Amino acid sequence: MNTGIQKRKTIDTTLKVLLVLFVFTVPLWVTSPTTLQILIFLFLYAYLTTTWNLVGGFAGVLPLGHSAYVGIGAYTSTVLFISYGVSPWIGMWAGGLIAAIVGIIIGIPTLKLRGAYFALSTMAFGEGVRVLVENTMQLGPFNINGPRGICVPLIPGNNIAAFQFLSKVPYYYIILVMLCVVLFITWYISRIRPGYYLAAGGEEPEAAQSLGVNVAKYKVWAMGLSCFLTALGGTFLAQLALYFYPKQILGLDFSFELAFIALIGGRGTIAGPVVGALILRPVSELTRIYLSAVLPGLHLVIFGLVLILVMLYQPKGLVGPLEKLYNWFLNKVSGTEKEVRT
């Protein structure tokens, strides 16, 4: 029995190390820029959903306006780059800070609302920001160009300081590292007091309060952190595409997609957003490639269908059954038949 557990642990660790090695070596043998681009977007969505999950999963509310913070990140770093030549690497922190402040200001009143009311208020905020940006050509000294969006000025060649690369490979590694960092942050938070307090407050606010948790305070901090990290992803998106416009980056369907990914993968779990992105991104890309000529927006309909099926049969997301399958496989291979708690 003991040797079985030992063996199980070895196999478990080996598989995880292999997975990490695999993910980090993909660009060595995948040369097609299209495939890399699809993977980059997959990681970006996993990243954004993980940051969304800090509020939407752990704090137990359903924010539906996170595209606003993606937009704040993209616009801030780009506008600073255009106007003052500030490197997007620095501009991204400025965007994060602004997003965090906005998130906290929005969060203080809205996080007191429950269920659908919070979701609706964040949605209204997200849409408000989009309409505002679409109707604003000049924001103070900055030209944000209304509905036409902004091009990030091209710098010839690979330029690390300008966050611009000719090949997709650097983008791949940047977003991969960002994803790893944000996954680590989520994992770490889930193991310390604020994580316990957030989850408790999300599930039974009254009980949490009676156990000494200032639920609103923790939710607001989570919102601030989530918005900060989301905006960093926004800068990455801007540098990857080098062009963005309000309807795309501030749109409602962007916000919805993040929520869909989290719900399908598993809200409030660490791996959920990654699993959700792994499942939904290919669906999204394939439908966009093959079906967008038939009906634009069809991918959202298909998302909806997948979501309904998942909610009906696996209401907690697909992470749970996948974990069970993985444990079953481990037990099978290492001969530990009895359930082993990890």
Added chain:
Amino acid sequence: MALLEINNVSKHFGGLKAVDQVSMSIEKGQIYGLIGPNGAGKSTLFNCVAGTYGPTLGAIIYSGKDITGWKPWDICKLGIARTFQIVKPFQTKTVLYNTMVGAFIRTSNRSEAEDRSMEVLKSFKLADKAHTLAKNLTIADRKRLEVARAMATEPEMLLLDECMAGLRPNEVDQTLDEIRLIRDRGITIFMIEHIMRAIMSVSDRITVIQFGRKIMDGTPQEVAKDERVIKAYLGESYAAA
């Protein structure tokens, strides 16, 4: 000096006086009962003490400090823990997780919180279920978890809101033993209970309220004999008997 003093506390909801000028004082180390017919305002009074609502009028003094209108989390930090009549476990979390949320109030260290929680769970005979999800517990275990979680906050005073309702007679006896054990550790208990046999046997003193007003207080023997209490519970016609 009394540990908890409730001075002329009223709580109005619109025109309804749910609690109307109730006063009582609870000594350290007591088990203090609060009884009254359904809708008498017992839980509302509890909620005023625990900070869920601020009272409309009156003051609540805890070991010399005026805590009227304090927030629930501050009151818990001060040393008053509570349970809910309708238990509110964190369903999707384990029993240990539930208890650790309580334990984190006295430490930010995870393993310390875990150790303390395991100790509490052991004393409530829940240790073997530490890794069970709260939603998979029986109602008796859920009620016990509710108390264990509150005890993990290391309170000086524990408010128990009908922690025995819905239990079988032998489970009631077990809970009574646990309550006495908690008291023996120096923790003052203020409890609402509908099961007369239970509250009469365990309380040092009892206050009876009806329609938001205090009818009387006294020892369980005095309360059981009092005509006003019998009237409140059984109606006019039984009072003479």
